[in-house]
Amino acid sequence: MIPWVQLDSAKTPDGGQELRLKRRGSEFSIMLGTNELMNSRLSGSEEALAKLSCQRIASHRQPRILIGGLGMGFTLRAALAELGNDAGIVVAELVPAVVAWARGAMAEVFGDCLDDPRVTVQETDVGQLIRSEPAAWDAILLDVDNGPEGIVHKSNDALYSLHGLGAARTALKTGGVLAVWSQGTDSGFTRRLKQAGFVVEEVNTRANGKRGARHIIWIATNGPRS
Template structure:
């Protein structure tokens, strides 16, 4: 059996943990401690994150998409396949090394998608982008942790709080979509999405086609905002 080879390491944004990029033949893995965050053989649910989101905004001219987390590019490639030539995709990646890996040892996995003129990569906290750009996005896709909790970066917890979800809703255009990938179910998160004013679908998808673990994708749709009454959401 071909052994794993560690290619590089990078500190998480808080400086307390270490990401490790490993390779075995043509297979790549990004690890955080003993947790495998992503593997190049398992792309089904990441692709579904993009496909399910883009289906719900189909036909919109010049659609603008924000993807939180570059990962191995599976969500980005799937979104590019779904969207038209006039779409724009911003990918927010907080760890510069992940961007460097995409251009370097994992370039074959990315298949040139970072060179697509529709794509802009920002080495920035996706939460900062969400909070700073109101009514800007047709869809926001979040795959920055193993679910709605800040494993890689504790500050990501703020994305999944009531306040963070209200900010995400404010950053969406009318009938925009917030889609969140998770390794497993979380009833508390689904409840917070509804409390923030979203209509919520919870979709279970396989990690790899018809096989592999079942992952969860929340598709939260931003409905019409209520008229201003002085009340808060």
């Protein structure tokens, strides 16, 4: 069997943990400690995050999409495939090394998606972008952790709090969608979404087509404010 080779590493924003980029043949993996955050062979649920969201805003003209977390670009590429030429996508990535890996060691995985004129990558906290402008986004897609808990960056917990969800709702246009990827269920998070005023769907999906681990995507739609 071909062994894994570590290509690079980077500290998490708080400096307390280390992200590691590894390669085995044509397969890439990003690890946080002993946890694999993503693998280039397992893209199904991240792609579903984009497809499900874009389907629900298909009637929106000139949609603006905010993606939290660049990762291996699965969600970005799926969104580009779903959206027309009038769309604009901003990707917020807090770890500069991840952006460097996308343009360097993992360039073959990303292809030309980062050069698409619809795409802007900002090395910043997605929470700051959410809070910066009301009614700015047709969809906000969050895949910055393994679920609604800040494991990569502890301050990400604020994204999933009732206050953070309220900020996301304020940042969305009427009929906009907040979509959150998770490796598992979280009934408390579902309740908080509803308390924040969203209409909530929980969608089960697979890591790799019809196979692989089961993951959860919350699709939370922003209705009119009372």
